[in-house]
Amino acid sequence: MSLRYALLALLSAGPMTGYEISRRFQSSVGHVWHAPDSQIYPELRKMEIDGLVAGADVDAGPRGTKRVYRPTDQGTEAFREWMNAPLKYALDRDPAILRAAYLEWSSPEAARRMMQDHIDHFAALVGQYDQQVFEIDERLNVVLLRRLNGLPEEMQHRVAAFKRFAYEGLIARAEAEIAWAQRGLRLLERYSPAASVFTGQAGESVEAGAG
Amino acid sequence: MSLRYALLALLSAGPMTGYEISRRFQSSVGHVWHAPDSQIYPELRKMEIDGLVAGADVDAGPRGTKRVYRPTDQGTEAFREWMNAPLKYALDRDPAILRAAYLEWSSPEAARRMMQDHIDHFAALVGQYDQQVFEIDERLNVVLLRRLNGLPEEMQHRVAAFKRFAYEGLIARAEAEIAWAQRGLRLLERYSPAASVFTGQAGESVEAGAG
DNA sequence: CGTCTCATGTAAGGAGTTACATGATTTA
């Protein structure tokens, strides 16, 4: 149910087409919330039926028309209500943690590769997040500029500070993942040189595993 | 698709009924992977059809019978394969980050409450994780004991070390969340004493928000 | 002449949530 609030959040910067939302959800804003086309277009239609956004068919030059959405007063109010309601925390369900807990079932090489992939994955994300923070600080982000346009300077700082804060959270998380996987590599170094008893055929391993 | 691997992981400690799995998934092991009854029983049936587990109806005394599942050789092999395959990383979609990015839309009190709830939530989790680590270190966890039973001592250390490592990851994450929310509180202190322009009625706010 | 961008979806299926349903036995 958060997708519609993510859409309202993005649309609070100004009117957009489904296509533009889709592109933003795949690049910059996509770090905060990601969704594919196949979810966005139908959800916008549903939100229109529910009176949260208003769509208008606008001339798109030689390309015919496109549908531009903007939040209605009701949509803005629904977003604000959601922003003031308590958050529900989902229970944990992360394949990386699941794997880590049963790493004796991986081959030593696969275990090391998993940790290295984890580090590489989150290091790449940190790079992307840093770039976003830079674009926030330097006011290079198009959607942010649209959003800040017309606000008093103090409020501009405030709005930008919150965007920055969100990315700082993502960076802190990613760095925690990297540090954890590095601990994992050190742990594997201590245990992996010795061959795993779990690398044999299925029959043996059931014996070894179930004892 | 990870649920079945979580089930195979748990069953690798020894045979269990759906009911016992369900209880474990709601308490101790539930921190690593959570699932409700309504998902577990049907999934076990599907896995039996797919040949990954074998179910046997066993006498349960005066209560009639119960169905005990154990992994088949094929199931054990499928689990090992999954443990050796590369992980897929899902794209980010976290309501807490989404909110943080648009915190100018929350009332100052709601924003502070959100941060405090975040801290409380993850502090409680850290407490639970610490307890699990204690139970791993002291060999108090029933499933772990079942799993270690019969393994050479060196392997016991190894297996327990990986379980501990998984919880260390959860703890590191939770602590990163706490630190982040504390930064959030400090940020709000700087910006919130001044009233938000976004606290008026819908009409005004659309002006202010969209500029 | 081919690929990229603009523009908007459908369709099928998997994964997860929430609520409901049932009934015996054991414990406080």
Place this chain on the structure above:
DNA sequence: TAAATCATGTAACTCCTTACATGAGACG
């Protein structure tokens, strides 16, 4: 005698993923 534990599900729904579909204009 009321509540918790043992034991096993169904049903409806939402949310998300993956694959497929289409067509025009712009760019190189």
